[in-house]
Amino acid sequence: MTGNEEKTIYMDHHATTPALPEVVEAMLPYFTRNFGNPASSTHEFGRVACEAVDEARGRIAALIGANPAEIVFTSGATESNNLAVRGIAEENRRRGNHIVTCAIEHHAILDTCERLEEKGFRVTRLPVDRDGLVDPEAVKDAITPETILISIQFANGEIGTIQPIEAIGKIANRRGVAFHCDAVQAVGRVKVDVRKCGIDLMSISAHKMYGPKGIGALFLRAGIPITPQITGGGQEGDIRSGTLNVPAIVGFGKACEIARREEGKEAARQGRLRDRLRRGLEAGIEAAALSGHPERRLPNNLNFRFRWVDGEAIVQGVKGIALSTGSACSTGEKQASYVIRALGVPEEEARGSVRFGLGRDNTEEEIDLVIEQVERAVRRLREMSPLP
Amino acid sequence: MTGNEEKTIYMDHHATTPALPEVVEAMLPYFTRNFGNPASSTHEFGRVACEAVDEARGRIAALIGANPAEIVFTSGATESNNLAVRGIAEENRRRGNHIVTCAIEHHAILDTCERLEEKGFRVTRLPVDRDGLVDPEAVKDAITPETILISIQFANGEIGTIQPIEAIGKIANRRGVAFHCDAVQAVGRVKVDVRKCGIDLMSISAHKMYGPKGIGALFLRAGIPITPQITGGGQEGDIRSGTLNVPAIVGFGKACEIARREEGKEAARQGRLRDRLRRGLEAGIEAAALSGHPERRLPNNLNFRFRWVDGEAIVQGVKGIALSTGSACSTGEKQASYVIRALGVPEEEARGSVRFGLGRDNTEEEIDLVIEQVERAVRRLREMSPLP
Amino acid sequence: MTRPFHLSDYNKKVLDHYENPRNVGRVADADAEAMAGNPDGDRMRLTLRIRQGVIEAAKFQTFGCVAAIASSSMVTELLRGRTLDDALRLTNRDVVEALGGLPDVKLECSVIAEKAIRAALADYRKR
Amino acid sequence: MTRPFHLSDYNKKVLDHYENPRNVGRVADADAEAMAGNPDGDRMRLTLRIRQGVIEAAKFQTFGCVAAIASSSMVTELLRGRTLDDALRLTNRDVVEALGGLPDVKLECSVIAEKAIRAALADYRKR
Ligand SMILES: Cc1ncc(COP(=O)(O)O)c(C=O)c1O
Ligand SMILES: Cc1ncc(COP(=O)(O)O)c(C=O)c1O
Numbered sequence A, B: 001m002t003g004n005e006e007k008t009i010y011m012d013h014h015a016t017t018p019a020l021p022e023v024v025e026a027m028l029p030y031f032t033r034n035f036g037n038p039a040s041s042t043h044e045f046g047r048v049a050c051e052a053v054d055e056a057r058g059r060i061a062a063l064i065g066a067n068p069a070e071i072v073f074t075s076g077a078t079e080s081n082n083l084a085v086r087g088i089a090e091e092n093r094r095r096g097n098h099i100v101t102c103a104i105e106h107h108a109i110l111d112t113c114e115r116l117e118e119k120g121f122r123v124t125r126l127p128v129d130r131d132g133l134v135d136p137e138a139v140k141d142a143i144t145p146e147t148i149l150i151s152i153q154f155a156n157g158e159i160g161t162i163q164p165i166e167a168i169g170k171i172a173n174r175r176g177v178a179f180h181c182d183a184v185q186a187v188g189r190v191k192v193d194v195r196k197c198g199i200d201l202m203s204i205s206a207h208k209m210y211g212p213k214g215i216g217a218l219f220l221r222a223g224i225p226i227t228p229q230i231t232g233g234g235q236e237g238d239i240r241s242g243t244l245n246v247p248a249i250v251g252f253g254k255a256c257e258i259a260r261r262e263e264g265k266e267a268a269r270q271g272r273l274r275d276r277l278r279r280g281l282e283a284g285i286e287a288a289a290l291s292g293h294p295e296r297r298l299p300n301n302l303n304f305r306f307r308w309v310d311g312e313a314i315v316q317g318v319k320g321i322a323l324s325t326g327s328a329c330s331t332g333e334k335q336a337s338y339v340i341r342a343l344g345v346p347e348e349e350a351r352g353s354v355r356f357g358l359g360r361d362n363t364e365e366e367i368d369l370v371i372e373q374v375e376r377a378v379r380r381l382r383e384m385s386p387l388p
Numbered sequence C, D: 001m002t003r004p005f006h007l008s009d010y011n012k013k014v015l016d017h018y019e020n021p022r023n024v025g026r027v028a029d030a031d032a033e034a035m036a037g038n039p040d041g042d043r044m045r046l047t048l049r050i051r052q053g054v055i056e057a058a059k060f061q062t063f064g065c066v067a068a069i070a071s072s073s074m075v076t077e078l079l080r081g082r083t084l085d086d087a088l089r090l091t092n093r094d095v096v097e098a099l100g101g102l103p104d105v106k107l108e109c110s111v112i113a114e115k116a117i118r119a120a121l122a123d124y125r126k127r
Helices: A003-007 A021-030 A044-064 A077-092 A107-118 A136-142 A165-175 A246-262 A264-284 A311-317 A338-342 A364-384 B003-007 B021-030 B044-064 B077-092 B107-118 B136-142 B165-175 B246-262 B264-284 B311-317 B338-342 B364-384 C012-019 C066-079 C084-089 C092-098 C104-126 D012-019 D066-079 D084-089 D092-098 D104-126
Strands: A071-074 A098-102 A122-126 A147-151 A178-182 A201-205 A216-220 A288-290 A301-306 A353-357 B071-074 B098-102 B122-126 B147-151 B178-182 B201-205 B216-220 B288-290 B301-306 B353-357 C032-037 C043-051 C054-063 D032-037 D043-051 D054-063
Touching: A021 A246, A044 A071, A044 A201, A044 A246, A071 A077, A077 A107, A077 A147, A077 A178, A077 A201, A077 A216, A098 A107, A107 A122, A122 A136, A136 A165, A147 A165, A165 A178, A246 A264, A264 A288, A264 A301, A264 A364, A311 A353, A311 A364, A311 C012, A311 C066, B021 B246, B044 B071, B044 B201, B044 B246, B071 B077, B077 B107, B077 B147, B077 B178, B077 B201, B077 B216, B098 B107, B107 B122, B122 B136, B136 B165, B147 B165, B165 B178, B246 B264, B264 B288, B264 B301, B264 B364, B311 B353, B311 B364, B311 D012, B311 D066, C012 C066, C032 C104, C043 C066, C043 C104, C054 C066, C054 C084, C066 C092, C066 C104, C084 C104, C092 C104, D012 D066, D032 D104, D043 D066, D043 D104, D054 D066, D054 D084, D066 D092, D066 D104, D084 D104, D092 D104
Parallel strands: A098 A122, A098 A147, A147 A178, A178 A201, B098 B122, B098 B147, B147 B178, B178 B201
Antiparallel strands: A071 A216, A201 A216, A288 A301, A301 A353, B071 B216, B201 B216, B288 B301, B301 B353, C032 C043, C043 C054, D032 D043, D043 D054
16 A cells, blocks of 8 residues: 555455454464474474464364364365355265255355356255345245255345344254355354354355455364365365465464454444444435345444445545445446345445445544545535436 | 474475565565455455555466466465366366376376266376386377376476476377476476476466465466366456455465576575485485486485385484475375386385475585485384395 | 456546536536436436537536446537537547546446437437 | 374374384394284384293384384383283284374284284294
């Protein structure tokens, strides 16, 4: 960053988060002094690396209520989602060919399901209600004898809606269908317990929770068979080959330890800031509608539709604040977000969406500045708009 | 590391290398200050990250004679190898089902080929001669109208043998078969030019060349269609989805820049040390045979078979020196290395293999210490051995 | 791999027309008025005052992205002082050129300006 | 995921028997001698001096990994002073136990010690 951008307020924490200084510090020795390959079985460098990985694995498992042996390291949640969906599909091909998911999953689920359709799988994409909720009854009704996988996210990264995961887990467990949950946006923000939720597979990503980029995990409940998608050296119990990314794993472990240590405290603080932001925006800007569930949502998420103006035009107009107008992954697309449209919002209205993703570094003063800036930008653009 | 292990001489640079201080320094800002997601199209954090990735991509491309647009980032060479083999196989399934590779490829190639055999592909694993060389004529003879991929490594990570890649590339190009090369152990150590070698796809990994773990690349020549194996957000031109690992990419770029800057200098230095080690071992220990080609080998590799003793017993006996007795990836296996056996070496003899992988940090004094230590350990074990 | 679009890819001129749009609003007692639309939902209202076959004033209102707003602003500048024949010859490429270029993925967003000209002049002829 | 084997998984006692193997060599004028082998190529020569049905001395030579060497060393210790009947009852599990355990993947390497006893005693009976 150069010059005046230094003061930019970052409010896009669903796209990515900075690694905490404590996390980076924990990682550092593993780049240079303790740089060994955990697969090196014949010397100290390997042993030290192996032990660091074990410790981190324990910390990650502890945060989500899993056993360390149930954690498979991946390069991130995109890979975790692919491993879960492709791996379960390939493994159970002979048992059935049907997958149940929902309309507002991350692209890593939806696109991967599309690829599987080309290979003969059948995919049911459940709709969500206007708040973004999946109906557990609809999940139940969608299950057929051919169903081999249910994949429903814990919380949505655009609109923050938290799904009724426990209810869905119960249904999946009762019917004996593997239940995968993309919990990328939830872990570290709300309490996630794989046992309590009946989750069989779960994707997480360090860079969404103040850990480093390039490392994620798939929780894989003991006894769930899966077909590996990256084969070779046999690391991770032969489920995911490749030299382990030791520094990143150590950083991931540290981030999980911090998340667990602080439990709900930081989430509560962000929740209060979030409420302040919501009140401020609603008071200052008319025709501003909240997307996502009014209560069942991530403590750090708001997503507003400002009518008669375009989201890109808003975020360009808001100076010194990093905001997003859709999913971090849908760059260069001209359409409004598929998530907002899935709520039944008309295209034109959906285009006025702005996502506010709060984080540990945001303060009350920043919230007030954001309210002021967004209000100003929306007002200016509305003066320019031919609508309504 | 604790206590006296600090002085351990690391001579296992094929397993992994430490990240250079310059590399770590280049990475650091991208964990915290410049932590943006390159896919964030609406603010400075995203732009800064994107530009850093572009710069690194350019540096990696420059080292191997590619265009930046031909570099696809992956989590490492295991993934690159999987993407190349699975991606080309899936893409060309209708054109043919035959793959040509060789007996001493990395597990990421061999195991992946086995998985493809289960799916109906046919794999020819060419033998190597007693020096570990693949015969280009054998490659030519193996090609059938069904052949869709030839995958031959640039250099072997155990025995250091460098394959006649240019000759193989010419054959592949002339026959119009996609040519993949696993160049993990070669890039940064010997000159590798994808155009000169007629390479269509090439795997590289940062942690084998003084960059960070968890980042690799697949060189994919412009115009070569491939089926993505990890789908989602559409990063990397839709060929490899997932949030880009910005700090690691920056570190990878820096490592490539350093490798290019130093060109053959460091390799020549290591080559001299390697020759000193070879002379020392051969002079001091009888019945010690070199595995791999006597000349066509990596400048930093030696692999000796010490007869009548076991490799594990040797490396355990050599104090304060980190050595390996096989591939870094074949841990806990009781058999002798498949690479050494592929040279036609009997099992019993192969078991006495020790790999010496030199690196930037090794010195002449260390070499002399290694000679002394290995000599001592082998002598002691031979006194204990019932052989010959 | 090719780099995806980023807001910072907009050039200075485009951003200037977005920040300081020229001729926003509606011409009083307009001789021509039309609303044009893009399939992605952009909307542009163009109003013109025409005297003796020459466009004396042009104003716009636009719902759309930065590129759509900048294109709208620029086209009102390009239209002023032009004969109707001349105006009809203006294309979105002229607008893009006058803006000093638009990012590839945003080229389509300039089309609305061309559509608005045609629609407004059609309205003029109908009156 | 379970952790792969690492050399440092060997316990102190095992490493002591590897570093300072007891009874290396061949008993002079041995009453029993045999070479045993494992499928992975390990080889162990065991020589015994036997007086009045009791093993007075046992020595070994072994080609094999750390575990094979330590097991060989340990078994020579366990054999000394035992009656032949007693010696025949020794199993590789006794050797492993006496060593304080071996890593899972290395358990098989102790079997050579048991095989060597049986082979040596068979040789004794044949003489
Ligand atoms: C819900 C969800 N799943 C998966 C991902 C992808 O994770 P990663 O960035 O680790 O590939 C994201 C990130 O955008 C996400 O928000
Ligand atoms: C020749 C070769 N290919 C591939 C790999 C795997 O690379 P990575 O560690 O990046 O997964 C290795 C590393 O052991 C190797 O030596």
